[in-house]
Amino acid sequence: GLASATGTGKKLTIGLVPADGIGREVIPAAQKVMEAALPNRFSFLHLDCGFEHFQKTGVALPAETVQRLRDECAGALFGAVSSPSHKVAGYSSPIVALRKQLDLYANVRPVASPLGATGKPIDMVIIRENTECLYIKSERLLSTPLGKIAFADRQITEYASKRIGRMAYTIASQRLAARRAASGSSAGSLPPKATVTIVHKSNVLSITDGLFRESVRAVQADDPTFADIHVEEQLVDSMVYRMFREPEVFDVAVAPNLYGDIISDGAAALVGSLGVVGSANVGDTFVLGEPVHGSAPDIAGKGIANPIAAVRSAALLLAHIGESTPAHRINAAVDKVLVANDPSILTPDLGGRGTTDKVVRAIIAAL
Amino acid sequence: GLASATGTGKKLTIGLVPADGIGREVIPAAQKVMEAALPNRFSFLHLDCGFEHFQKTGVALPAETVQRLRDECAGALFGAVSSPSHKVAGYSSPIVALRKQLDLYANVRPVASPLGATGKPIDMVIIRENTECLYIKSERLLSTPLGKIAFADRQITEYASKRIGRMAYTIASQRLAARRAASGSSAGSLPPKATVTIVHKSNVLSITDGLFRESVRAVQADDPTFADIHVEEQLVDSMVYRMFREPEVFDVAVAPNLYGDIISDGAAALVGSLGVVGSANVGDTFVLGEPVHGSAPDIAGKGIANPIAAVRSAALLLAHIGESTPAHRINAAVDKVLVANDPSILTPDLGGRGTTDKVVRAIIAAL
Numbered sequence: 259g260l261a262s263a264t265g266t267g268k269k270l271t272i273g274l275v276p277a278d279g280i281g282r283e284v285i286p287a288a289q290k291v292m293e294a295a296l297p298n299r300f301s302f303l304h305l306d307c308g309f310e311h312f313q314k315t316g317v318a319l320p321a322e323t324v325q326r327l328r329d330e331c332a333g334a335l336f337g338a339v340s341s342p343s344h345k346v347a348g349y350s351s352p353i354v355a356l357r358k359q360l361d362l363y364a365n366v367r368p369v370a371s372p373l374g375a376t377g378k379p380i381d382m383v384i385i386r387e388n389t390e391c392l393y394i395k396s397e398r399l400l401s402t403p404l405g406k407i408a409f410a411d412r413q414i415t416e417y418a419s420k421r422i423g424r425m426a427y428t429i430a431s432q433r434l435a436a437r438r439a440a441s442g443s444s445a446g447s448l449p450p451k452a453t454v455t456i457v458h459k460s461n462v463l464s465i466t467d468g469l470f471r472e473s474v475r476a477v478q479a480d481d482p483t484f485a486d487i488h489v490e491e492q493l494v495d496s497m498v499y500r501m502f503r504e505p506e507v508f509d510v511a512v513a514p515n516l517y518g519d520i521i522s523d524g525a526a527a528l529v530g531s532l533g534v535v536g537s538a539n540v541g542d543t544f545v546l547g548e549p550v551h552g553s554a555p556d557i558a559g560k561g562i563a564n565p566i567a568a569v570r571s572a573a574l575l576l577a578h579i580g581e582s583t584p585a586h587r588i589n590a591a592v593d594k595v596l597v598a599n600d601p602s603i604l605t606p607d608l609g610g611r612g613t614t615d616k617v618v619r620a621i622i623a624a625l
Numbered sequence: 626g627l628a629s630a631t632g633t634g635k636k637l638t639i640g641l642v643p644a645d646g647i648g649r650e651v652i653p654a655a656q657k658v659m660e661a662a663l664p665n666r667f668s669f670l671h672l673d674c675g676f677e678h679f680q681k682t683g684v685a686l687p688a689e690t691v692q693r694l695r696d697e698c699a700g701a702l703f704g705a706v707s708s709p710s711h712k713v714a715g716y717s718s719p720i721v722a723l724r725k726q727l728d729l730y731a732n733v734r735p736v737a738s739p740l741g742a743t744g745k746p747i748d749m750v751i752i753r754e755n756t757e758c759l760y761i762k763s764e765r766l767l768s769t770p771l772g773k774i775a776f777a778d779r780q781i782t783e784y785a786s787k788r789i790g791r792m793a794y795t796i797a798s799q800r801l802a803a804r805r806a807a808s809g810s811s812a813g814s815l816p817p818k819a820t821v822t823i824v825h826k827s828n829v830l831s832i833t834d835g836l837f838r839e840s841v842r843a844v845q846a847d848d849p850t851f852a853d854i855h856v857e858e859q860l861v862d863s864m865v866y867r868m869f870r871e872p873e874v875f876d877v878a879v880a881p882n883l884y885g886d887i888i889s890d891g892a893a894a895l896v897g898s899l900g901v902v903g904s905a906n907v908g909d910t911f912v913l914g915e916p917v918h919g920s921a922p923d924i925a926g927k928g929i930a931n932p933i934a935a936v937r938s939a940a941l942l943l944a945h946i947g948e949s950t951p952a953h954r955i956n957a958a959v960d961k962v963l964v965a966n967d968p969s970i971l972t973p974d975l976g977g978r979g980t981t982d983k984v985v986r987a988i989i990a991a992l
C-alpha cells in the first residue's frame with residue numbers, strides 16, 4: 259500500500275503488469291525512464307495478467323497478482339488488455355477487475371497540450387469514477403418467444419459519487435492554488451479560478467445521474483474548503499460536442515464511469531494521440547498507473563508503440579507515492595521531446611517514423 | 626401515418642411541435658422553407674408539448690398531441706425540449722416519450738460537410754436505436770444505512786437491435802447504389818463500397834452489447850441483399866477518438882441509444898455546429914423530423930437561432946414521406962447558403978452576425 263512508499267530510504271517496489279499487446283513494449287520503456295530518473299531507487303516486480311495469460315492458463319487476473327500488488331508494492335504500472343473480438347466463455351476484463359479489487363475508485367486522466375487540435379492550449383483533468391455505473395457488469399440474458407432480451411444494471415451510489423466528487427474538488431483546489439501562486443505578481447489580470455464540470459445525463463437518467471450530480475454538489479456544500487471552486491454541469495452529449503469545439507474552456511471534469519471512459523478518449527484525440535495520455539487509477543491505499551491507450555494488436559511487436567502515455571502514467575504514479583520531483587522531471591523531459599517534434603524519433607501515431615526505443619532514449623537524454 | 630402521404634394530390638398535413646426555447650423559432654422557419662419549396666401542398670397542425678407546457682398545465686406531452694400526430698399527420702417536425710436544471714416531480718422528457726409512443730425506432734442523423742474540422746470531407750450517417758438502452762428509464766432509488774443507491778436498467782433486445790441493424794444496412798445499400806451509379810463511367814478507380822460500423826462496448830457489456838453486435842451482424846448473415854456491405858466494429862470510446870481524428874473514414878454507423886446520442890453530437894461538432902445537423906425519428910408508419918440541437922435557453926427569443934438543422938430535418942421528413950425532389954432542392958439550397966458563407970447572413974454559431982430570418986430568406990432565394 260501507499261504507506262510503504264513514503265519516508266523510507268529503502269527501495270520502492272513497483273509492480274509491473276504489462277498484460278497484452280503493446281503493453282509489453284511500453285511498460286519496459288516506462289521502467290527504463292523511471293530507473294534513469296531515480297537510479298537504484300526501485301525494485302520491480304513483474305506480474306501476470308491479461309487475455310494472452312487467460313488463453314494460456316484459463317485465468318485473466320491471477321489472485322497472486324492482486325495479492326502481491328497489495329502486499330509488496332508501493333504502486334504499479336499496468337499496460338493494456340486485449341479485448342477478444344467475440345465473447346469468450348469465462349473471460350472478463352482484468353483491468354476492470356483490478357480497479358475493483360484494489361478499490362482504485364478514481365481514474366485521473368490529465369489531458370494537456372500547449373497546442374490542441376483547435377489551435378488553443380488544452381489543460382484539463384478528467385476524473386472518472388472507476389468502480390460502478392455499467393461497469394459493475396451485472397448482466398442477464400432472457401430467451402423469450404419474441405427473441406433474446408438482455409439487461410444490464412447501472413449502479414450509482416451516493417458513497418462512490420461523493421468520494422469521486424471529493425477527488426475532483428481536491429484536484430481543482432490544487433490547481434487553483436498553483437494558479438494563484440503563479441499569478442501572484444501580475445496585478446490587474448483576472449483572479450485565477452478553477453472549475454469542476456459535472457458530466458451526466460440527468461435529463462434522461464433523473465434518478466441515477468440525478469444522484470451523481472446531487473452527491474458531487476453536496477461535497478462542496480458540506481466542505482467550506484471547496485467554496486472557491488466554480489461548479490458547472492454538462493450533459494454528456496453536449497460535453498463531447500463542446501470538447502470538440504472549445505476544449506480550452508474545460509478544467510476539471512468529473513464523470514460516472516462510462517461517460518468518463520468516452521470523454522477521456524475524446525480528449526486524448528484533441529491533444530494529438532491516445533499515445534500521449536497517461537492515467538492513474540487511484541485509491542486510498544494504492545495507485546496503478548495506466549496509459550489510456552489499448553493493446554493495439556495491429557502494431558504490437560513492431561517496436562513502434564508510443565511509450566509516452568506509459569511514461570506519463572509512471573510520472574503520475576510517482577507523484578502519487580510522494581516522489582513529485584522526479585515526476586516533474588519526467589514530464590518535463592517528455593514535453594521537451596514532444597516540442598522538439600523530431601520525426602526521426604517520434605512514433606507513427608504522432609506522424610513520425612521513430613521507435614519506442616528512440617523515444618525512450620530521447621526522454622532519458624532530456625531528463 | 627405514412628400511408629396518407631403518398632400518391633394523393635390533396636394537401637399533406639404536417640404536425641408542428643416546436644416545444645421549448647429556440648424550437649419556437651426554428652420550426653416556423655422550417656415551415657416557411659417547406660411552404661416555399663412546395664406552395665399549397667401542406668397544411669400545418671400546431672401541437673403542444675414541452676417543459677414550458679408542463680409548467681403551465683402539469684403535462685409535458687398531451688395525449689391529444691400523440692393522437693393527432695398519429696391520426697391526422699403525414700409526418701411531423703419537432704423543435705427541442707428544455708431540460709430543467711433540477712429534478713422536477715412528474716416531468717419526464719417528452720421527446721423520449723414521443724419516440725416510444727409512436728414507435729419511432731430509428732434516429733437517422735446524416736452528418737456531412739465538404740470540409741470537416743480535420744480539413745477532409747465528412748459524409749456519414751449515424752443510425753441511433755431510439756427505443757431502448759438506458760432510455761427505457763427504469764430507475765429506482767434505495768435508501769440504505771450506507772447512503773442512497775440508485776439503479777437503472779439498460780435493456781437491449783434482439784428485436785430492436787435487428788430492426789435497427791436492418792435500417793443501417795438498408796441505408797448503406799442505398800448509398801452503395803448511389804455511389805455505383807455515380808462512378809459508373811470512371812474505369813480504373815476503386816470499386817465503390819459502403820461500410821456499416823457497429824458501435825458498442827462489448828468488452829465490458831458482453832451480454833447486452835454482445836447481443837446488440839450479434840443481432841446487427843445476424844441481419845446481414847440472414848439476408849443476401851446485404852452481402853456487399855462491409856461491416857466493422859468500434860468500441861464506443863475508440864469511436865469518439867477516431868471520429869475526432871479521422872472522421873472521413875466513417876460511412877454508416879449504427880449504435881444503441883445512448884452511444885448514438887453521444888457520437889451524433891460529436892459528429893455535429895466536426896461539421897461546424899449542432900445548428901446544421903438534422904435528424905429524422907423514423908418508424909414503420911411515422912416520421913418525425915428533429916434538429917439535433919437542444920432548446921438553447923441562452924439564445925432563445927433573440928432571433929439568432931440557426932434554422933438550418935430544422936430545415937434539414939424538414940428535408941429528411943419530406944424524403945421519408947415520398948417527396949424526395951423538394952427534399953433535394955431544400956438541401957441544395959442550404960448547401961448554397963453554407964458555401965456562400967456570408968457572415969451578414971449566417972447565425973453566430975457559424976461565426977456570422979445574421980439572424981434566423983436572414984438565413985431563411987437566403988435559403989428560400991436559393992431554392
Ligand SMILES: CC(C)[C@H](C(=O)O)[C@@H](O)C(=O)O
Pocket residue numbers: 339351353354519550828829862
Ligand atoms: C479495456 C476497457 C475495459 C477499458 C475501460 O473501458 O475502462 C479501457 O477502455 C480504459 O479506458 O481503460
Ligand SMILES: CC(C)[C@H](C(=O)O)[C@@H](O)C(=O)O
Pocket residue numbers: 461462495706718720721886917
Ligand atoms: C433531450 C434529450 C432527451 C435527447 C436525447 O438524449 O435523446 C437529445 O439529447 C437528443 O439527442 O435528441
